[in-house]
Amino acid sequence: MEIRSHIVTLTVCLVTAAAVLYLIRRKKLREQYALVWIVVCVVMIVLASWRSLLEWIAESIGIYYAPSALFLLGMAFSVALLLHFSVAMTRLYRDNARMAVRLAELELAGNVPDNERVADMASPGGT
Amino acid sequence: MATGNGAERILAVVPAYNEEASVGAVVRELGNLAPFLDVLVVDDGSIDGTAREAGAAGATVLSLSTNLGIGGAMRAGMAFALERGYDVAVQVDGDGQHDPAQVHRLLEPLRHGEVDAVIGSRFLGAGGYRPPWHRRLGTLLLSAMVRAVTGTEATDTTSGFRAMSRRAMAFLVENYPEDYPESESLVLMSMAGVKWKEVPVRMRSRNGGTSSISSLFSSAYYMVKVIFCIMLDASGIKPFRPAVHGGG
Numbered sequence: 255m256e257i258r259s260h261i262v263t264l265t266v267c268l269v270t271a272a273a274v275l276y277l278i279r280r281k282k283l284r285e286q287y288a289l290v291w292i293v294v295c296v297v298m299i300v301l302a303s304w305r306s307l308l309e310w311i312a313e314s315i316g317i318y319y320a321p322s323a324l325f326l327l328g329m330a331f332s333v334a335l336l337l338h339f340s341v342a343m344t345r346l347y348r349d350n351a352r353m354a355v356r357l358a359e360l361e362l363a364g365n366v367p368d369n370e371r372v373a374d375m376a377s378p379g380g381t
Numbered sequence: 382m383a384t385g386n387g388a389e390r391i392l393a394v395v396p397a398y399n400e401e402a403s404v405g406a407v408v409r410e411l412g413n414l415a416p417f418l419d420v421l422v423v424d425d426g427s428i429d430g431t432a433r434e435a436g437a438a439g440a441t442v443l444s445l446s447t448n449l450g451i452g453g454a455m456r457a458g459m460a461f462a463l464e465r466g467y468d469v470a471v472q473v474d475g476d477g478q479h480d481p482a483q484v485h486r487l488l489e490p491l492r493h494g495e496v497d498a499v500i501g502s503r504f505l506g507a508g509g510y511r512p513p514w515h516r517r518l519g520t521l522l523l524s525a526m527v528r529a530v531t532g533t534e535a536t537d538t539t540s541g542f543r544a545m546s547r548r549a550m551a552f553l554v555e556n557y558p559e560d561y562p563e564s565e566s567l568v569l570m571s572m573a574g575v576k577w578k579e580v581p582v583r584m585r586s587r588n589g590g591t592s593s594i595s596s597l598f599s600s601a602y603y604m605v606k607v608i609f610c611i612m613l614d615a616s617g618i619k620p621f622r623p624a625v626h627g628g629g
Contacts, residue, residue, distance in 0.1 A: 278619050285610045286560055286617075290412060292609075349447040375460035375554050376453070 263302040263328075267295040294331050301327065308340040382563050389546060390622040392467040394458035394611035395440065395483070396451055396541075397475025407473060408438035410481040413486060418484070420462060422475065425454040431475070434515045449551040451541065452559040459554045464548065471544045479542040490578060497549035498570060498577035502537035506581030523564050530569035530615045538564040542582060552624040558610060562604060565610045572614065573624045580597075598624040 275293045277283035301324055324348050329331035360366060367373075393411045397404045400541070404422060422435035426448035435442045444459055455472060462470040469491060472481045487499045493500045504520075520539055527535040541563055545553065552575050558565040570577050613619040 275618055278613060284559060285613065286606060288613075289606055289609050353446045355514075372457070372460045372464045375463065376457040 259324070260305075262301045263321075263324055264299060266300045269301070271295045273293065294335070297331075298324070298328060387509075389417075389469065390467045391469045391471060391488070392458075392462045393418050393420045393471050393473050394434070394455065394462065395420065395422045395473050395509075396425060396434065396454040396458065397422055397427065397431050398425040399427045399429045399446060400475040400477075401434045402546050403477035404475040405434040405438040407475055407477055407479075408435055408440040408479065411473060411484075412439055414481055414484060414583045418471070419467075421458055423458045423498070425449060425451075441505040450560060452557050452562040452597070453561070455541075455626050456554055456557045458473050458548045459545070459557075459600060468547055469544055472541050474480060474599055476540050478584050478586070480583055480585055483542075484544070486580050486582055486626055487542070490580065491546055493614060496576040497546045497552075498542045498575065499535065499541035500535075500540055500567070500577060500579045501582035501584075502540055502579040503582065503584045504536040504563045505579055515556050522604065523607060526611060527564060527567050530568050533567075533571060533577070534577060535567060538567055540584075542584065548624060548626070549577070552622075555622040561607050561610075565614065568611050568614050569621050570584075573621060577626050 271292060274283065274288050274295075278285065301311070307318070308324060309320045311327075312318070312320040315323060315326070317323045317326070329339050393414075395404065395407055395411070408420055408422060411418065420440040422432070422440040422442045424432040424435065424442055424444040426445050432442050432444050443461060445454065445457060449457070457472055460471075469488065471484055471487060473481060473484070482503060487501055490496050490499050504524075520537065523538045524535045527533075527538045539561075548569065552570065552573055554568060556566075556569050556573075558569070567577065610619075614621070
């Protein structure tokens with residue numbers, strides 16, 4: 255039973271890692287975020303494979319069944335990451351809002367560039 | 382000092398983030414090299430008087446609405462240079478670390494058509510500025526890695542003091558890495574056949590402002606990230622848009 259839960263964890267981590275690499279390939283994921291996910295996967299794989307370490311951690315937290323500690327850690331990582339991204343998205347929303355209004359004001363005043371080529375070239379993802 | 386031949390148009394791109402203490406001096410020093418180069422300051426969403434100081438010193442200022450980082454700021458600068466028909470763009474940091482008097486050393490190899498990009502290295506030849514040991518360690522490791530992957534001599538892979546031809550600019554503007562792009566762009570250029578080489582230059586220690594990579598911990602994190610990115614490029618997992626011949 256324990257081996258099965260370890261295999262499940264390993265599979266989930268490998269699938270996640272593969273998905274991350276695929277998203278990088280399709281240029282849909284920035285490398286800095288990819289790194290965080292890969293690190294999480296590696297840590298999870300280590301914990302899933304190194305039974306005595308996991309058992310020691312489980313004991314310290316007061317959890318009887320070691321694989322539960324694995325899932326708990328996985329959830330804790332996920333929550334922390336989601337929180338981080340929520341904060342990042344808040345900042346991006348505000349930047350975007352400020353820019354939208356600024357752009358509108360500039361257009362109103364007639365201050366627009368002749369073309370959008372500079373902006374197109376400089377924006378991530380290319381043209 | 383080298384002077385440009387009449388037809389060649391050079392743009393000095395000065396990325397600056399909260400560098401009001403030093404950007405004015407950098408612009409003025411570059412102004413001494415006029416008329417053969419123009420100066421563009423890319424104000425990377427500064428919250429201090431960087432844009433004001435740069436404008437007062439006589440530079441054209443591109444003020445980004447938000448902080449994009451050095452990757453985004455240089456992309457904007459290169460796009461500007463390409464669109465306005467410049468033949469060469471030279472990156473000169475707004476913190477005063479790069480010496481405008483050394484710009485001609487970067488331009489030499491470009492003039493002869495040997496390469497598309499020239500990197501100014503602090504560690505090639507005499508130098509004059511040696512950063513603290515923990516930063517040096519990282520640079521050495523990175524240089525070794527870039528050398529191994531590209532087969533080209535690399536000693537100062539984090540140097541932003543570089544000159545680029547239109548061909549290099551056109552390639553980089555499509556492929557510039559977003560975070561800590563200096564080292565990764567060397568690998569990308571080599572893989573795409575955009576030729577580059579290093580030349581020795583003297584740099585100065587920072588005038589005003591604070592270093593953005595200040596502690597050992599963030600240096601280590603930076604290293605890991607850059608190495609990860611280089612491995613993604615070298616392995617072919619992360620693709621890049623190929624370079625064109627003329628540069629458009």
